[in-house]
Amino acid sequence: MSQSSLKRALAIASATAFACLPLFPSFITLTPASIPGISMLPHGVAIAMLAAMALLAAVAGALILCVPRVEQPMLRPLLLWLGSALLAAVLGFAPLYGVVFLAIFLLGIVWHVGINASYGERGGATIVFAGLLGAASLAFVVAITAVLLHRPAAIYAAQHGRAVGSFILPGELAGYVLVIVPIALAVASLSLHPWLRAVAAFAATSGVIALALSFSRTGWVAAGCSGIAYLLLVVRDRPRQRSIAIAIAAFTAVAVVLAFNAHHDPSENFTRLSIWRTALGIVRRFPLTGSGPFTFGTIYAHLRLPDGDAVAYHAHDLYLTVLAETGILGLSAMLAAWVRFGREWMRRFAEAGPRARILSGAIVAGLIGTLVQGIIDTSTLVLFGLWLPTMALALASARFGLGESP
Secondary structure, three states: OOHHHHHHHHHHHHHHHHHHHHHHHHHHHHOOOOOOOOOOOOHHHHHHHHHHHHHHHHHHHHHHHHOOOOOOOOHHHHHHHHHHHHHHHHHOOOHHHHHHHHHHHHHHHHHHHHHHHHOOOOOHHHHHHHHHHHHHHHHHHHHHHHHHHOOOHHHHHHOOOOOOOOOOOHHHHHHHHHHHHHHHHHHHHHOOOHHHHHHHHHHHHHHHHHHHHHOOHHHHHHHHHHHHHHHHHHOOOHHHHHHHHHHHHHHHHHHHHHOOOOOOOOOHHHHHHHHHHHHHHHHHHOOOOOOOOOOHHHHHHHHOOOOOOOOOOOOOOHHHHHHHHHHHHHHHHHHHHHHHHHHHHHHHHHHOOHHHHHHHHHHHHHHHHHHHHOOOOOOHHHHHHHHHHHHHHHHHHHHHOOOOOO
């Protein structure tokens, strides 16, 4: 095969992983940890999906070795982050809990490297965005239809009528929307392919509806922050930026206030404070390497305060969860990876052309939304399935744009 064919095959592998992304939350059913919800996918399907992703990662890894090397500025910090998680798993209370964590993280690294290696190939970006936005459209339709039909009834009841679809929890659906919608808006305005513009427009529209029906207060606030970031990075009309940013902030605040307890258990407003205090107690006991990946729920059961929930699967704060489970070393490795990404992206963004700036800025706006969401919520989908490949999209798009000839 020619180098061009190998790179296109690698792009197809990346697009396939993006297409399967809405099913990734079901992987939590493969861990010994308790499941914080109900999965649409049977246990056997989740096992088959993980095996398929492992095979896809192996194929992608082989393709990466066969194509010419490209700049991979994030490889070293991501491997350092993986190493800190491995150390936390080995020294933690339940090393087997971390097996799925480490496997999916490694898949994410291969995915990231594969996007960087194939994005610049002719048609590579189109393949990737078609897989990403096509699957997102289907996932949003499933989530919207399920909540409108009250089916499956067990999931509808467990989530108090909130849209969730295949994402186990509404917060994970919200995190997915935060990344997809800004990308879809940019692709809908930039692509030269009418069919891709149509898919992107549908993904953006259905994503906003799905986010609204998720009743995720944290997701709504994060979406407002993401929208403001989108304006600052993409829209060049300064007076327009200011007025629209104020409108977004006001609309978000009103929506959250009016629907603050809609489809929520009001007790959640107070028990999270207790969960945070318990999480800090875990950090004090295991500061360096944490209690181990996916062990928060187990340790919480022994340390929870009298006013806390009987069960907590995470700290309701992504950074506090990472600190509790992987310690100072794990959190430091995560922050170092983000700092490296930020520096490299700003360098490329400053050198990018106008169209590349719009696309790359939109992708980063979505990432900013997930960073805000992480302050008050924990989404394993964001951590495992969105951050690493989306970082690669942001870096590659700043250099190549949509890869379409004008």
